[in-house]
Amino acid sequence: MIKQTLSTQSRVQSDIYNMERIKREANLDWLARAYESFALEDVSQWSFVVLAGGKDVASFRIRVAQSHLRGDMLPSFWSECALFRIQPDDFPSGAFFNLPLFQPANATYAPTRNGLIELPFKQLPTQKDYPNLALLAIPVAQELVLQSLAEYQRARVSYDAVENILPWLAYVWGAGNATNPLMQQIGFPSAMMLNQIFGANGFDLAPGVNASLSAPETFWSGVKHWQDYYSKTQQNGLLPKMRFVLDHMYDIDES
Amino acid sequence: MQLFAYNPIGRPDELLIWVGVLGVATPPAVAFEVFGEAIQPLAQAAPFEPLGDEVCDIYDRALNHRALFTLPWPATNERFTITVIAAGQRVALTSKRPPQSLPAKNASSFNLLLSSCYYQPNDKAQALTDIIKAIKPSPDFTVLAGDQVYLDLPSQQNLPDDRIRLAQVLGKKYQANWFSSDLKQPGLADVLAHGPVLCVPDDHEFWNNFPYFQVQLNNTHREKDRTNWREVATQLYERYQMSPAQSKGFFRQDIEPLCMLFLDGRTHRAADTMFNSATSLAIEQWKTDLLQRKKNRQPAVGLLSSGQALVIEKPGIWDRNIADMEMVNYEDFANIKSALQELFAAEIPVLYITGDVHWGRILEGKNQRGKVLFYEVIASPSRLIDTLGSDQKNQLINKFSSEKRTFPRHPEVPEDIPDLKLTNIDLAIKHRQVGDHVAMLRFNAIPGGLEFSVDYVCTDPVEKNRRDFSTTKGPYKLLGL
Numbered sequence: 001m002i003k004q005t006l007s008t009q010s011r012v013q014s015d016i017y018n019m020e021r022i023k024r025e026a027n028l029d030w031l032a033r034a035y036e037s038f039a040l041e042d043v044s045q046w047s048f049v050v051l052a053g054g055k056d057v058a059s060f061r062i063r064v065a066q067s068h069l070r071g072d073m074l075p076s077f078w079s080e081c082a083l084f085r086i087q088p089d090d091f092p093s094g095a096f097f098n099l100p101l102f103q104p105a106n107a108t109y110a111p112t113r114n115g116l117i118e119l120p121f122k123q124l125p126t127q128k129d130y131p132n133l134a135l136l137a138i139p140v141a142q143e144l145v146l147q148s149l150a151e152y153q154r155a156r157v158s159y160d161a162v163e164n165i166l167p168w169l170a171y172v173w174g175a176g177n178a179t180n181p182l183m184q185q186i187g188f189p190s191a192m193m194l195n196q197i198f199g200a201n202g203f204d205l206a207p208g209v210n211a212s213l214s215a216p217e218t219f220w221s222g223v224k225h226w227q228d229y230y231s232k233t234q235q236n237g238l239l240p241k242m243r244f245v246l247d248h249m250y251d252i253d254e255s
Numbered sequence: 256m257q258l259f260a261y262n263p264i265g266r267p268d269e270l271l272i273w274v275g276v277l278g279v280a281t282p283p284a285v286a287f288e289v290f291g292e293a294i295q296p297l298a299q300a301a302p303f304e305p306l307g308d309e310v311c312d313i314y315d316r317a318l319n320h321r322a323l324f325t326l327p328w329p330a331t332n333e334r335f336t337i338t339v340i341a342a343g344q345r346v347a348l349t350s351k352r353p354p355q356s357l358p359a360k361n362a363s364s365f366n367l368l369l370s371s372c373y374y375q376p377n378d379k380a381q382a383l384t385d386i387i388k389a390i391k392p393s394p395d396f397t398v399l400a401g402d403q404v405y406l407d408l409p410s411q412q413n414l415p416d417d418r419i420r421l422a423q424v425l426g427k428k429y430q431a432n433w434f435s436s437d438l439k440q441p442g443l444a445d446v447l448a449h450g451p452v453l454c455v456p457d458d459h460e461f462w463n464n465f466p467y468f469q470v471q472l473n474n475t476h477r478e479k480d481r482t483n484w485r486e487v488a489t490q491l492y493e494r495y496q497m498s499p500a501q502s503k504g505f506f507r508q509d510i511e512p513l514c515m516l517f518l519d520g521r522t523h524r525a526a527d528t529m530f531n532s533a534t535s536l537a538i539e540q541w542k543t544d545l546l547q548r549k550k551n552r553q554p555a556v557g558l559l560s561s562g563q564a565l566v567i568e569k570p571g572i573w574d575r576n577i578a579d580m581e582m583v584n585y586e587d588f589a590n591i592k593s594a595l596q597e598l599f600a601a602e603i604p605v606l607y608i609t610g611d612v613h614w615g616r617i618l619e620g621k622n623q624r625g626k627v628l629f630y631e632v633i634a635s636p637s638r639l640i641d642t643l644g645s646d647q648k649n650q651l652i653n654k655f656s657s658e659k660r661t662f663p664r665h666p667e668v669p670e671d672i673p674d675l676k677l678t679n680i681d682l683a684i685k686h687r688q689v690g691d692h693v694a695m696l697r698f699n700a701i702p703g704g705l706e707f708s709v710d711y712v713c714t715d716p717v718e719k720n721r722r723d724f725s726t727t728k729g730p731y732k733l734l735g736l
Contacts, residue, residue: 003716004380005379005382148413199376199409199411199412202424204376209379210377210379212641213380229440232257232278233427
């Protein structure tokens, strides 16, 4: 187990719920519907994070690695996370920003962009690749977050994001004696990026764990279990919201 | 409403209670109970005042406040609990009256907890307060020796130019550390609630190497931004940390044979000086009192403290816009140095305690006749900050190094001792401490002076490291008769 601070909040009202797919709803359609369901009064006050859970071998290993962050030791639902830039009046023109372990071959040299990749909205993998999906609405102005993201991309001299990718890739591929990076305080690359840019704007995406352990699982538990904390620290009175759909879990039988 | 209370050190023999309330425009009436009985405050030093974080309601009324109350000491020399009641909420804190003199060697020791450099965002794997609460013996007097908050971190934070927004952002960091119990987060609340507590400020109560501009901190580049930040940070420091007993720039308390002087070398820091005139006079008075005690054939031992190390390499002047200047860089370091020289010449020993440097050390100084006249005890950090880039580099070096370091992110204790030319005092390192830690100094009076031991308590989240790196050093004797 990885040590962390457990939330002891009593039950608080939160705008978080499981939003099932309608029939075999595509990921893009589900995201659009999840976004609409937030019914945000002033979109400019918000920014958005997507959690995604795959079911291939790489995703399996990433999900199991994060089981050490869960009290039940079960695999996480999540294997990736990204910032979701939304254009409210033109939803399909949105884009995702993350640090994929498998850097695309057609992208520019990774170190010059600190590993950061922009994925157009329409290129989001399908529900066959990512059956699990969550959309987090975070009460930090998107404009500020995008500004921090731009700085992050240029900041390899002070923070080398690429460096976190290599141990995770080694672990996912089982290279040599590579062990779970989280056990060495090496956070998941995309999650480290997200935690840094939101931290730079005064919002803690994972109140229960040290920043060096950032992972999609910590954002999931952060928004789910730390609403009481946010209600006491958010000066604008806005609390994070979440919609999620979980269409893939591992068949683990403890009976 | 959120309620928190603690016992900052008061004027000598004053029981002072700080009461903070968050989220109410009109602070409620406050009541106190000791031993289950209602107790009336002797005075309320000031009515509730805004905490300085500019959090207001839609009518522009401040929502977060604090007040200071003076209570009568209950008739006990033991630790006791004070319950603070406001708007139906109750919080408990404890205190213990500082003794007039150190206990004799055959009695329980007087225990001073020395802690510094606390970075809350890295305290989530194992709350520092849980480790401190388990320390035996428990502290009688807690010194938080600087960097109780890191207003300038994370270094990539976007601080607003607007003064009100800046106050809100910086105020949130204080809220996280002081009101942590209510937030169910790690923080300093439980450490503070074990009084009396003295907070000594250092640079991160403002920003790295305050008051100089820092290349890496955009909000320090322009005079206007520095002024905004200075004013906001000063008010937050005064409202959260500073006891009225420290308002002149120092705090003095004597527990015979110890004459203790805690210096604020930060809030009044200018280009070439650290202290205001009252602080400089206090150093002079402290020295004079020690000399007088010796003249009166009373044991005399000085304890001096500030937010920075005494025996440390002098940084070059060109470092001042990227790193922290040390006391030795400032003109009025001469005040400390000359006071120490006079005391050492009279064979009056001094113990200096501090934090700041992110390593721990015990240094011993002897005069040419072999008499021990000086110790410096450093305890830092209690929870290490992140240093972007450098942390990654150190971890990488450690990974490929044949000799693995247990704490690759922490700096090593310097091998060499800089020569401060302290009246022919020969200095020797008695102990080096790495990793997160605090120190408990246990004092007893002995004929002619005092004896003390130092328990270095490793506060690392890993239990094995806590076992391996916690150690007791001493006893050390300081004789001043």
